[in-house]
Structure formats: C-alpha cells, structure tokens
Amino acid sequence: MNARVFSILRELMAFDQAITSEYIAQTLDVTSRTIRDDIKILDYTLQKHGAKINSIRGTGYQLMINDDKKFRHFLNQLLKRELNEQALPNSPDERITYLVKRFLLAENYLKLDDLCDEMHISKSTIQNDLRSVKDLFSNYDLSLQQKPNYGLKLSGNEVKMRFAMSEHIFDRSELVSKTVWKKQLAQITNIEMHSLEDVWSVIIKEIKDNQISLSDIAIHNLFIHIIIAYKRIKDGHYVSLINQDLKEIKKQKEYQVALTIVAATERILTVAFPIEEIAYISIHLLGTKMVQQTNLSNSDLENILEKQTQVLTTKIIDLIEAKMKLDIQNDKELIIGLGLHLKPAINRYKYGMNIRNPMLTDIKLNYPLAFEAAVIAGMVLENEINVSIDENEIGYIALHIGAAIERKKLKTGPKSCYIVCASGLGSAHLIKYKLKSVFGSQMNIAGITEYYKLNQIPFNEIDFIVSSVPISEKLKVPVIVVNTILSKKDLNKIETHLNRKTNSMIDFIKEDFVFLNKEFATKEATLSFLVDQIQEKMSLPDNYLDLIYEREEVAPTAYGNLIAIPHPITAQAKETFLSICTLQKPINWAGKRVQFICLLNVEKDGHQDLEIMYKGLIRIVEDPNIVQQLIQTKNYRDFVKILLALEA
Template structure:
C-alpha cells in the first residue's frame, strides 16, 4: 500500500478492531519499515489530537487505540489526505525554519528529533545548514545550550520572512474569475490547509480586499493584491497568537498618506471577521497601501524622478540604451525607491531563472542597483535586481533583433510592378532581410544609405562600401544561393558565437579534476594563474570575492565567477572542473567557468560569447561529460572541439 493516506486510514481501522499491536507487526502487515509506521502514528496523533479517541504508543507495551472506537471508525471513513512528515534533509530544513518562524521561543533539537523520528545528530546537521543559509541573509540563529535555537529577529522582519515563504508556497493558488461583467482575484487552496497561516483566512481576506478595492476605488495590480492579502493574514494570525507589532512604524502617523484607507480596511476586518487590530497594525497596513500606490501601475511618466533617469543613463552609457529602456527603468526604480523607503520589499519567484538565463543583464542590474543604493540610501536585494534585469534583457533582445536583421534596398529597372514582386519574394523567403526601400536607378542619387546593409539589384550598382547582390527580377536558384551566402556571412551567429567563445580559451587556464576543497581555494587557484600569465592584475581575487558577496554566481552544477574589468588585462575564460563538488552559494558545483573580461569587447561580441556559453551550460549531458574528464589537456581539447 504505497499511498500514506490509505495506509493510515487502514491503521485506524486495524487499531479499532484489536486491543494492542506493535510497530513491527504493523510494518509486516503493510509492507513498510517500523520507522515508517512510527511516522504514521506520529502524523495520526497530531491530526486527531482533541478527538474522542487517541492513538497511544507506549515503549515496551505497543500501540493501541483508546477512547471511542466507533468514532475512530467513522473518522476513518471520511479520512482526508494530509501532508507527509519531512523525509529528507531539504524537507526537514524547511520544516525547522517554519517552526522557528512560528514562535519567538527556543526550540529544542531533542524535541524536533522526537517529532520527526530522526536522530538528534541529523537535526543538528540540518540546523547547521539552515544557519548558513540564514547568515547569508544577515539573519541570526541564536543558540542556547540548555534551551535550543530561535530566530533573533524583530516582529516586522519575522513577518517579511513568513511572507517570502507563503508567497512562494501559494504562488500558483490564485486565479482570476469573472461573472460576465467584472473579474476578481480568487484564492484556490483548501480551507483546512494550514501553512504558517490558515488557508481559509486567506480566502476570507481575499473577499474583503476585493470589496475594499471596489468601495475605495483603490487599484491594485495582481502581485500587490496577493501580497497584501498574505501580509494581512500574517498580521491577523500573529495578533491572535498574542504577537502584535511592538510599536508603530515610522512614517505612518494619522496625517500621513493612505491613513484613512488603512483605517477603513481595519474597520472592514473588524466588522467581517470580528478581529480588532491595534493601532500599530493599522500602521502596518498603511505602509503596504503606500507601497501599492508607488507601483509602476499607479505612476505616470510625469511623476518619475528625473534624477533617476539621469542615473540610469550614466550607468548604461557603455552598454547603450533606448527611450523605452530609460522610461521603463525610471518608472520601475522611482516606484521601487518609494516602496523601499517605507521598508516594503517584494519577492521575485523567478530570480534564480533570471540569474541563470540572463547573466549579462543581471550583472548590469547589480551595478545599477549599487548606484541606486549609494544615491538614495535604500538596499536592493537579488529579487529587486532581477526585476531590473528583465528591463535590461528586453533592451538587449531588441538590439539583438536589430543586429540579426539585414536592412536591404531593392533597386529594379523594370518598373514598380516587378520591383514589388521581387521584394515580396525576398520577404517571404528571407525573413532575416528587412526591405528598407524599393527604388529605381534614377532615385539612388537622392537616397540616404546610412542604414542600408546591402543593395539587391537587377542592374549593376556601385555605392561606396555597400555590398550589392545582382539578381534577376524572377529570383532564380543562383540568385537565392547568392543571397543565402550573404546572409550566412553577415549573420552566421552560430559560427560567430563559437569563434568568439573559442578565442577566450587557453590550455594554461584549464584544469581537470582539481582537488580544491572550497570556493575560496578554487578562486585562489584560478586568480593566481591569471595574474602569473599576464591576464589579470593583482587584486583580481579580492575583486572576485567581493562580487560573490553581492550575489552568488553558482548555478546548479556550475559557477560563473568574475571580477571587475579594471583588474583584467586580456579577456579569457578559465575553466576548472572539480574532483569533488564544492559549496557555492546555495549550490554544489562541479565546474567553474571564470569569465575574465577586460571591458574592450563590443556588445555584439559579448552577445556571441554569452549566447554560446548559455548553450554549453544548458546541455546537461555535455557538462557531465566535461566533468568526467580527468586530464587537463583532454579537457582543453574537448572544449575547443565544442567551440
């Protein structure tokens, strides 16, 4: 019986029909281990605590059911599935973190070990992993030898941490439903679902906030709506547990922005849920309403801080920008700065994917975020930077699209009809070619050729430095071949990607199965060689470590560390595979690609490099094959063979 819920239902029926049994006997009956049975019993005891029957497990006696056995049988008939106890390190770490968030008191590792049916040593190992993760977020896990562990954070910080978990947990639990005239956001989790706060409470608050939005004509975007619902649910749950905020938050006095709306929402919660929130909780709601009014959806272009636009232009001067990028980032950052000034941060469910898939854009976003922090006194974490990266990546995609198109002029001496037919054939057969003009020979002297990449003509045309492809008005097979060749030579991005990538690889910067035991040892090995071979200056290691402190460059099984271009003399790609994986941020990596860029590469060259690098690292089979190579020369040859 593989389904735990079915097995536990059967265990209740079994216990209701006998006087007493043992874990080993039940294990034999259900074909599982005694350890699994003990987990089942613990789960059943927790689920049916307070019922008219109890499931008892006594050492040296066995397992039995006390109380009303008829009620136990009735319960087993309407038995509902419930979550498994955590069964691996990652699940236990998540469970322990939830427990710590739920209480301000210490939690004993002995109690956790008993609750989870594992050894105290296992719990201590899981807590050590959790402590390292929390340390990276500047969160202290306090230890008391006699009492256990607790989170040393303020109530406001604790709520933000709870929000991060709940927002991720419930990310797919919202839907938009309409009645034919109006659409509203609805929450879909089961009412009995309980994950830090009650799912049924979230459902009720969704309805209340929907009413509030309509009555007060308050516009939320989807994310703001969902976020405020979750924050309200956390606040109400904490108040009911006797854990309200200790003091009123700054910037939320009775005359401040959104105070009346916050008081109205507090009143609706009292009337509809029967819960009175203290003034400091109204202030908490007020901050979130202020943040909602600062969203890009609410802002108009005229409200954008022009100093923000100027900062963006200065930061992106080397990369380039267009009006769309400046406007999008300016609106977003004006909103972000206002929100962060009232200490409201947002989570980004796609940060990991953005860091991995849009590495160049994320790096540029980090530099922009650092400048914003310095000028406006706010802190932008990886989630905030990832949102900036999306704007930047959209711009890079626009420029790539432009670079991957050939602007051509059609010149035809046989009249407009045949010229239009030739243009139509070219558009249909060569989507990479954009027709910028259809001209007669006599018109050429009046035209501007600045943005023309080539001329496709039915007559000989000689325009200085502009290639001409001579074709028939009917576009023969030879004509198509000539155009194909020109397109391949001009846009052959696959070959150019390989060429640009291959130019960065050197045998002296390639290590196979290094015995380095830590991130620091790997970086020291690579940076020392970069300096020794004249690729980098002294200080490159310190620059690289500083960059890692800002945001980890680890991605699943590989890492992509890099330093400030100021410390790089000549661009190169150092490659190091590891005998044993090392911890790199949240990941265990087996391959390290150190991208040393001197800042002289054009944006087009960088695109080729990153495009090809992405193809290599996205190929799991190729990565595994490279990691298995034990000889450095063979590794170099394998990579050169790929590139």
C-alpha cells in the same frame, strides 16, 4: 487521471480541513462547476485506493483517508509511472528530489543498497545526497529513522507528512502556490482557514473597488504581511515609524484603503491594529503601485516621475552603457519603463521592504547579461539613495533591461560604418562608392569625414570605421584600416568583419586557464587559486578578488546544476576569457552545491558580444549530462571535445 484532477488532489492534501470549490477554482483558474465535476471523477478513483472526498454542506470538500497503506501505494504507483517516463536522476538536485519522493511514499523501510541499485549510484554518493534530504525534511519537523538491518523510514506528525507530500510529490507551478503559504500561515498563527479566506477576499475586494493596480506577488505579500502582523500584535510586537513618515502616508489614497482593509480584518480576527500597522499596510499599497500608461511623451513622463526618479533613471542607464556597452541608452521604452518601475520601488526601499521575485531563477538563467546590467543599476541605487537592494529587486530591474536588449536585436539591420580619409573627401568618396558597389545592402555608410574631425563621428549610431589612415586613439567601435585604392585584401578584411560572428564559447577558453579535477573544499580556496593563476600570467588589479566577492554579496553566482559563474562586479581584465576549475567533490556556494566553477573575466572598456559567451555557458547549465561529462574529464583535449560536440 488528468493534470487538473491531479492538481485538485494536491490541493486537498495540503489541508487537514474542508476547502471550498470556489477556492480551488480560483487557484486553478477554472469555474466552480468544473471543479465539482472533477471532484466526482477524483472521488470515484480514490474510493478504490483507500480514500474518499467528503462533501460538507456550506464548508466545502475534505480528503478522508481510510486506508493509509492503500492510499500511499496508490501515490507510489503514480510516482513510478512518472519516473518511468523520465530518465534516471543524474544531478544532485534530481537525485535529492527522487529520494524525497521515495521516502514520503515508502510503505516500509528503504535500504540504501536498494536505492543505490535503483538510481545506479554509489553508496558514498547517496550518503552525501541524504544530508540534503534530511535538511529538507527538517523544515516539516520530519526525520529519517534508521533501524539496523531494515534501513531508513520517514517519521513525524501525519498532518505535516501530508503537507510535505502535497509540496513534493506534485509539481507545483507559481500560479497555483497560494495553498502553500496559506497553510503555513494557518499553522504559525493558529488562524482558521476560513478566516484567512475572508481576509483574502477583503483585500481583493478593496483593491478592485479602489482601482489599485497590484501584481499577483504584491497581493500575496500584502496578505502575508497582514496575517504576520496579527501574530506579532498578539505577541506584543509593534512596528514603529517616525511621525514625519506617518504624516506623509496619511495624505495618500492608499491610507484610506488600508483603513478599510484593517477595519474588516479586525472584525474577522478580533484584534486591534495600531495606527503604525495601518501605515505599514499603506506602504505595501504605495510600494507596489503600477502606472499602466503607455506611449508617454517626455512632458507626460515629467508629470508622472519626480525629479529624483528621473535623475536616478538617467544615472542607471548611463552607467550601464559606460560599463557594458549594450547600446540601449537611447531606448525610450527602457527610460519610461524603468522610471515607472523605480517610482513605486523607491517607497519600498525607503521603508526597508523587499518583495519576493518568483521569476528570479529564470531571469538569472535566461537573461544573465540583463541581470549583470541590473546589478550595476543596484549599485547606483545604493549609492544615490543609501539603501540596500537585494537580488529580488535586481531581477525585476533586469526584466526592463532584458526587454531593451531584445528590442535592439529586432531593430538590427545592416551594419553601419563611417569612412575616414586623410587625403581629402574625394578619396573618401572613392572608398564609399567602391564599398556600395561591392557590398550593396549588406552595409550602410552613415557618413564620411577627415581624420581631424574624428571626434565628431556619432559613434553610438555606427558599428565600425573604415579608415585609409591608421588611428592610434582608442575608439568606441572597431577600426578597419585599408588603402585608399581598395585592394582585394582590403575588401576581404571588410567582408570578414561584416560576416563575422563568434558562435563558439571555445573562443573564450585558453588551455592555461582550465584546471580539472582539483581538491579544493571551499569557495574561497577555489577563487583564490583561480585569481593567483591569472596573476601569474597577466596583470590584474590588486583588489580583483575583492571585486569578485563584492559581486557575490549582491547576488550569489551559483546557477544550480553544480555550476557557479563568479566574476568581478565591474569589468577589469585586459581581455575577455574564462578561467575554469572542476572539483573532485561539490562545495557549498551560498547554499548550493557547486563542482564546476567558471570565472568570467571581462575586458575593461571592451566591445565583444558577451551574450554569445553567456549563451554558451547557459547551454551547459541547462544540461546535467554535459555538466557531469565535463566534471569527469581529466585533460583539456577531452574537455574541449565535449564543448565542441555541444555546439555541433
């Protein structure tokens, strides 16, 4: 059975009524004819395994299960084949996924001892995992029933059981997830699926006809809002807006589009939407409007962006540069892209709307530096327009910043330096020509100057300074002090700087700040311990722990795979280093299990390349085996040995 046929089976299982080939085709991004051909193949296969697909004229296709035991056995075989191609589950998340599938497909009771043997784990481990499994099943009103001497078996409504199977037996990508929330909406609102499809079609048609540019996730959110609004209107709940807001909204083109959508929805669902609900739907359209022009000049930008948006964009980029030194403040694409993003986003903030970000986990994992910069952006927005920015929105802002960081990497050429000399420009020129003859294209000499003109150096355009006189001032770039007549030792110092690249996360780890196999039971106890240990050896701001919690409130720093990387909301330490603590048992960290805590302490006004350190941490996050090895180590030497092997 190929992947597409497998996906069709998943979609059919998500419904207890017929669905059209057009719907499945739209979901899987293929033609209806392809779907019809695939359904013939699927039906032929299923008829040997206790099920078949009914074709209902004018309605669509429906999965019919004649022999539940035989069909479940068929799914079990598919699961076993999948598991045989993979390694045994190691992390808690992998074990929970495995157990969920086993219980959903089990034809009989499952004994814990047998499951322990299957997964090569202890009974205490599986009992911990079962708590999470039970919580997950409770979302579907399903429960695990225990029978003495027999074991555990999943129990509950068959329709909900099949929906859970469609969700967890099959891998679901973001692009084919519409079934999930449409099914949920049908259940909570008692709306027939064909009516939901009709409302969806109306939205798509009006958006296309009126050339309103919406992202996929924005369309989904608009659709979900309309259906939930129907439910709340039926229950006697209404949204309210102040008159001034309503007047402003009525002037917008999007309000007329909302009127058309609502009129059609009222006919389909036989309900009357109050004017406030129409306005609220307009806000969805306004809040997700995207301007798709590129190569805009500064005057074009001023015509598109209101003054408030321009000011916000500048404040955000300036504060990010002040706090993180990413050198992206002159990136015009960032200024325009972020400005165009903030223009419609302000509408969302104004009306308290938060959009979901299906890429959030990937953004946090793959662009952690950009995400931290976006947290700073969120702080600016909260201060300037007095709104609360959630991590979904922070994730979208991070995409713009991440793109700027990547563009900077592409533009990186030879390192640039400025030469400073106290004994006259003649000496500076001597140093310049010597450096050119030795390093050639490896180095770009941006200029030369006397010591007293130090403040005139364009620090944003250079990487370091070569100076024949000691410089006591704290500058934005490193200073290499040399003799006027460059010696071999001086040239070696410069060469070391040109070729220096910190490739190891070990550079940021000190034995004094690695604590292994601790017994802390809460996030609070762990963080207090780590901060106390640092304060015993170096000075920290009195509110250091508060700043860590402030960062956690913006977006939890638990990355999955048992790892959390907490840190203060702004850089506060005297140097950059990691404080690491592993625990004997996982603790709850904002709903995720955590056993490896890495407190990130960043030098205030520092210039180190934090991305290198983040990449080292991400290599750990992405490898469950490494995490398990690190958690099980009992001494610093073994701990570092594992990290070195990872980088080899």
